[in-house]
Amino acid sequence: MIKEGKLHKKDQCLLDATIDKLTVLADIEIHKDAFIEKVQSLGFEMQEYKSNNYGYSQVFMHEHAGRIEIAEQRKRVDATELIQKRNRIIADIKRAKKGQAHENALSVEDMENILENIKEQLDQCDERGYLDRLKDVRYEFNPKYYEYVKGVREASKGILSMLKMECSKISQIHLAFDYYVQISDLSIVDTKSRKETIIKGKTKKLETMYLGSRSGRNHVAIYDKKQENKDKGTIDQYEGLSKITRFEARLRNDYAREFRDSKFNPFEGILVHHLETMSEIEKDTSMRIEDKAMILHLLKNPSALGEMEKSKKTRWKKEALLINKNRYQSCRGL
Numbered sequence: 001m002i003k004e005g006k007l008h009k010k011d012q013c014l015l016d017a018t019i020d021k022l023t024v025l026a027d028i029e030i031h032k033d034a035f036i037e038k039v040q041s042l043g044f045e046m047q048e049y050k051s052n053n054y055g056y057s058q059v060f061m062h063e064h065a066g067r068i069e070i071a072e073q074r075k076r077v078d079a080t081e082l083i084q085k086r087n088r089i090i091a092d093i094k095r096a097k098k099g100q101a102h103e104n105a106l107s108v109e110d111m112e113n114i115l116e117n118i119k120e121q122l123d124q125c126d127e128r129g130y131l132d133r134l135k136d137v138r139y140e141f142n143p144k145y146y147e148y149v150k151g152v153r154e155a156s157k158g159i160l161s162m163l164k165m166e167c168s169k170i171s172q173i174h175l176a177f178d179y180y181v182q183i184s185d186l187s188i189v190d191t192k193s194r195k196e197t198i199i200k201g202k203t204k205k206l207e208t209m210y211l212g213s214r215s216g217r218n219h220v221a222i223y224d225k226k227q228e229n230k231d232k233g234t235i236d237q238y239e240g241l242s243k244i245t246r247f248e249a250r251l252r253n254d255y256a257r258e259f260r261d262s263k264f265n266p267f268e269g270i271l272v273h274h275l276e277t278m279s280e281i282e283k284d285t286s287m288r289i290e291d292k293a294m295i296l297h298l299l300k301n302p303s304a305l306g307e308m309e310k311s312k313k314t315r316w317k318k319e320a321l322l323i324n325k326n327r328y329q330s331c332r333g334l
Contacts, residue, residue, distance in 0.1 A: 013179055015238070018144045020176035020248060023256075024160075025135035026168035032070070032136070035162055036060075042155045044068055054117050055134040064235075065155035066141025071134040079125045086118045112215040116252065120171065123253055137163060140172070148235050173256040175266065176248045178238070183207065183224045183245040185274060192269035201227075211270070217255040218266050221248045 028035045036058075040046070044060035051059050056069035092102035093111050104111070139159055146153040184205035190196060192211075199208040208223040225244040229236040238244050249266030251259055258264070281292055 013181075014177060015180050015241075015244070016176075016178045018176050018178075019142075019173060020144060021140065021142055021172065021174035021250075023138065023140045023170065023172035024163070024168050025138055025171050026163035026165060027136040028162055029164050030162055035137075036070070038162060039068060039159065042158050043151075044155075051138075053138060054121055056138055062155060064142075064145045064149045064152045065159075066139060068159065069138040069140075071136050071138075079122060082118055082122055082125075086115060086122070089115045089118070109214065112213050116215040120253060135168070138171070139163070144176075144237070145235065148237055170256050172250070172252050173259070174248055174250045175259075176246055178225060179245050179247070180241060180243065181245050181274070182243040183209075183222065186245065187273045188222060189271045189273075190269055191271060194269075217252050219250040219252075220266060220270065221250065222246070222270075223248075 030038075036046075039060050042062070043065065044062045047059040047061055049059065050057050051069040053069060055071050057072045058070040060068040060070075088103065089111050092104060092106075093108055093115070095102040096108050096111070106114070141156050141159075143156075146156070184207070186206070188206075188209055190211050194212045195210075197208075197210040198206065199210075201207045207227060208221065211220040211222075212218055223246055225246040226236070226238070226242070228234070228246075247267065247270075251266060255264065255266070259266070281287070281295060284292070287295075
């Protein structure tokens with residue numbers, strides 16, 4: 001267990017990088033009834049409700065080893081109809097975002113969820129334009145629990161051993177990076193034009209920031225992990241520490257499958273500075289007030305560099321990098 005007394009300020013950065021959630025689609029190697037019997041013997045309990053994911057019905061839950069969904073009788077779906085429906089949804093989302101009337105009364109978030117469902121179906125279409133078949137099982141689990149809960153590794157491996165992993169595919173993966181820092185002590189700026197949702201606590205300090213659509217292929221969540229553990233009653237892997245901020249990229253479909261082989265960075269465009277950095281700049285008596293104002297502005301609005309003349313851009317870019325790298329950087333790795 002990591003304890004605060006063993007951490008020096010210069011080390012208050014990355015504590016752990018892990019896969020927080022993984023969703024695998026695969027076929028089973030044994031008879032469906034035998035698979036269900038084995039699933040239940042491993043501690044998964046059948047739920048009364050049906051799955052919300054297209055084509056899946058039966059749901060089995062384990063407190064820590066994840067969620068299993070089993071496909072209904074396989075269906076064939078005309079991709080042309082799906083594409084037409086997708087286009088209508090996209091048009092409705094655009095109208096809704098502009099405040100215009102659209103065909104259905106759903107919220108933008110609900111329409112985006114439908115759109116993602118359609119995309120997932122189209123992704124499984126064969127060369128004839130039909131959804132030939134669903135994978136037998138959709139298994140969602142948290143590999144991180146392997147280290148913290150007894151029996152989870154065995155239960156999860158038991159499920160995976162019954163699946164045809166050579167023909168499986170990943171449909172969702174959550175990448176989590178944990179830092180020993182309080183999120184309310186950070187200045188977080190997204191330089192990309194993504195949807196942004198800010199959640200503050202009772203003290204009006206930042207607790208959670210979402211970037212991008214929740215149903216999108218890349219949804220970034222930055223949040224107070226200690227507070228989430230308290231709210232949800234989930235396992236706290238950092239019991240010896242009082243503050244943890246998690247930077248989590250939630251990748252779906254092609255982003256989830258290709259991230260390991262591509263140069264795609266899900267956190268690209270996100271700039272993070274410790275508020276202490278801003279404070280120290282403001283208190284620095286060796287700097288001119290005009291320089292302070294410009295540096296603080298550039299740290300929060302880096303795109304302003306693009307509006308400068310070439311000579312000024314070179315100077316201020318160098319100044320901002322030097323300050324952030326050598327003098328005031330208090331959270332290496334962020």
